[in-house]
Amino acid sequence: MSKDDSIEVSLRKQGISRRAFMKFCAATASLLALPPAMAAVIAETLGRARRPSVIYLSYQECTGCGESLTRSFSPTLENLMFNVMSLDYYETLQAAAGTAAEAARHTAMKENWGKYLLVVDGAIPRGHDGAYCTIAGESAVDILTGAAKGAAAVISVGTCAAFGGIPHASPDPTGAVPVSQVIKDKPVINISGCPPVPEVITGVLAHYLTFGSIPELDHLGRPKVFYGDTIHDRCYRRPYYDAGKFAKTFDDEGARNGWCLFELGCKGPITYNACATVKWNQGTSYPIQSGHGCLGCSEPDFWDKGSFYQALSTGTWSGGTVLGAAVVAGAAIGVGAAVVSRRRQARADRKKQP
Amino acid sequence: MNLLDFARGAAMKWSLAVFVFGIFWRLTGILLLHRTHDYSVPRAHGALLGALRTIIARSWPRREFRARTAYGLAVSYAFHIGLAIVVFGFVPHILLIRSLTGLGWNGLPDGVIYFCAVVTLIALIMALIRRVTHPVLKLLSNFDDYFSWVVTAAPVVTGLLTVAHYGARYETLLALHILSFEVLLVWFPFGKLMHGLLLPVARGQTGAFYARRGVNP
Structure with a gap:
């Protein structure tokens, strides 16, 4: 199967029927809350499209997002990988290792410069010049910055990549930051969650691959279609x-x-x-x-944000000492005011006496 | 840190600190004031009972003034009782009280709370209308009256907006609701809202004074 084949051609070569492809398109339309008629548009668009290159980078993460991604059922990751996109670099799933793996990334970037989709999971450590996370001698910050230059769009998968997540949690010893704080000149789609719902990951990928544009995002850069309701x-x-x-x-x-x-x-x-x-x-x-x-x-x-088992309407502060000090200070000033008042009263009473 | 984190964290801590500081300041200062010794022979005993009787009796309309005070009293009762139900009957509020004091009880269904909140808000608006239109009350009112009204009504308004998810995202509305309550906490000891604690003291003192003289007001 050549990377230059259109999706329709690559499907035919794999013996996948038109019917199965239409089922995939209908599922994608449903997931993205699109009208049923859009399934045909998706099928037509995807059918003619060349399979876009996807480069998947992993940094400060637990691979939970990758585990989640592999459990997507509609559309399945396999469906996306084999039929819709060309996953050219993903350390967790690729067979290649070491120099060969890095060469695959560089080749994919070179061949698809300006057009590939960059998916990132994990936070980016910036402390000590990025020394906390290096791959093949390059820091995560440098790899990400270099890869993002040629990307059409960047997708941050998981709360670590989207918002810093657990690596960014106090006291944040590695200076972990989300992707959006490193990449400022490209559209960044945040797919948050620890891990994110797998269908949300594949759904956003499918949306981009189908329409060539990013879905409508909320103020935190998340697709409204999935993050619109609480x-x-x-x-x-x-x-x-x-x-x-x-x-x-x-x-x-x-x-x-x-x-x-x-x-x-x-x-x-x-x-x-x-x-x-x-x-x-x-x-x-x-x-x-x-x-x-x-x-x-x-x-x-x-x-x-405090204990997971603390009700939302309660405070997250710990200030027993402050409250105790406030009680003592209030009472002390009250006593002082009463003493001053009593002295004035006594003075006034003495003046009244003949 | 977002607005909700601020409202649930630092703002709550310092508003509570100001609240207890102010309460202890005012109560200690007042309760320790010099009292002139009463050398007269008491005509009757039961000062405590007299104090309690006056606290209740003066909260009820006198027959002679009923026609003139009915509107104000009805409105006042409506928003005071409504506020009490909303504050002490809504489960999220009870959880906050329990987290601060360790005391908890069962809550009321949300529908009851929403109804009471709406009634409270309407009554508060009616009270404000009376204040700004009544020829005498208007002259007696100052900044303290109006600001106390604002800080009382604001948590009711923001609370209703929060449960209705109206006007902004839920977490923003919740943060504004908590912050509005925290403004109330800060203002409470220093403005006329302090009547919530001083009214029983003042009326009780008057009642005990009358009881000693054998007067049953």
């Missing part, structure tokens, strides 16, 4: 929240009855993601459905 708004337990029925512990009657997990620290009301609609593992479930509150992992600095 988990809370789409949660099947929302009626229990409205009715004031909450689980108090993870094993009480409320928990067994599937009541709202707000009191147990669920961050669903301030978390924008597609977990409650697309779900995980082929639409089987998502964290709240499995009995645990949302951690808010698709939001910036979720790791530094």
